[in-house]
Amino acid sequence: MCEAVGARESLSCQAASGVLEPCEVLDIGSCDKNGGIRRLVLRAPHAAIHALPGQFVHLRIPHFDDHLLRRPFGLYRCNSAAGTIELVYQVLGAGTQQMTSLKVGQKLDIIGPVGRGWSCAPEAKNVLLIAGGMGAVPLYPLAEQLKAQGKQVQVVLGAQNADLLVFQKDFETLLGAENIPICTDDGSAGFHGFTTERAAELLKKSSFDAIATCGPHLMQRGVALLARKAGIPCEVSLEERMACGIGACLSCVVETTAGKKRACVDGPVFKADEVIWND
């Protein structure tokens, strides 16, 4: 199952079991002008030190007792020296709405880091990342790691409109603007169209030997199809409604060629070819 070797540095596919870790809110803020996308920095030394690109934390929102379940959030930036993790999330439902009222200094707890992150063909030299909307979150630490390994990386960064391109600056700082092709659904910035269309163009022009993607389910399915046609190994990061976050409850299963797998601990990253894509 785990083709890559086990050492942390090798970006191997790992299924680290999470830890229940008390943590503290260090910083909060908005990423876009409407406050619809927020950042949350937590002091969580264990998660910060042990997190691998593509893993997530399962967060219990304080003072929210009539909503029972934890919420999974992909890890954006981790600072192991400072013992901090950064989450970026979109305010979509009651839970993320409640999280906007978190205050600096507030205590909460997470289970993390959870899940099997990116393995992304360790032998690959030229990698294409395709991020749709909030799907950029788990791809950022992958981009960091690939860059540190001296690999060529391009990131197709897509959003509904220019205002929601909140990750553009970070990716450009990391990889240079020339490596971050932008696209928006409404054409308000960059290429007018979907990430899959932009990615298809790039695949014609350059030769990539690995693809990783995260974003809306339909987009990931489209990328998986592109990758298959181009014969390039591809990984996807899937989202399913989740309860326990430790592999016990079987809520978040994904249909694969090897039967049902749990998104929380067998994923969230899967090889695109093993996923049975449904509508």
Place this chain on the structure above:
Amino acid sequence: MTKALDKNSGASAVNLAVNVGGLSMKNPVTVASGTFASGREYAELWQASVGASSEPSKNVNPATELEALGALTTKGVSFEPWTGNATPRIAETPSGMLNAIGLQNKGVEAFCQDDLTWLAKNAPELPLVVNVCGHTVDEFAPVIERLEQETVVDAYEINISCPNLDCGGMALGVDPEVAAAVTRTCRAATKRPLIVKLTPNVTDITEIAKSVEAAGAGALSLINTVAGMAIDAKLRKPLLARGSGGLSGPAIKPVALLAVHRCYQAVSVPLIGMGGIRNATDAIEFMLAGATAVAVGTANFADPLVALRLADEMQLWCESQGVEDINELIGGLLA
């Protein structure tokens, strides 16, 4: 019975040990089937969490911590592997959640080889209740017959109450005659304690309770989830792929308390109460309603260590209230 003393010996004079239809538990706490798998994930989380903390003095043996439970109740096991339902399988609802997992499990043979092997090695002293499910009356006994070969199994909980199957599950638990037939076939297959888990989705739960008691049930678990539905108004679609599911969590606690209270008056076998238990006070309420033991379910998802702490918290409650033997609380509602 000596199990009753090992964790809390010397610390307290409160007797927490209970007996559920022949199953000796050192305290009244178990977990609701399906919320805890076979315990391994929770034990490993506990172990990793303690190991990661800066407190070096704590014991990090996972078995020790699983054995804080009075008994472990496994997820439902069928004879053949079951694939369960499509996703989305869950939805959060006010003070509760809906699930329609559909009893996905790898079948009794793989369960014995994987889960029971792990439990025998890592938690050999922990009383073990295996939840058994089937599509038809005839599918239960073969599961039990296979499990009879395993010495680590202490009791069976018969699931005739899952609302998420097209065939079997709750359909077997809403008719007193069918429920009794399942109970009889299971009773004939084992001498181990036999617990039957009932659905609240009936007109009169005491009618089913009396019927399965007469058919040989040594104890009853109640309640399984309450049938329910959640809808996404904008999409005009149910939130669950199956359309409907089973409601659990604090939202159903009053329903569960009444079911326990009524069954306590209707039958003489012990009851395991469950439905929305999050803390010691909730658990004590169930015992006062008539439960001999209690199970933590949905709360495990929010706080994965709550079940492992609950017996200690119940002991503190008893100490604070001057209760010397927790058995005196069972059905102890004042008139």
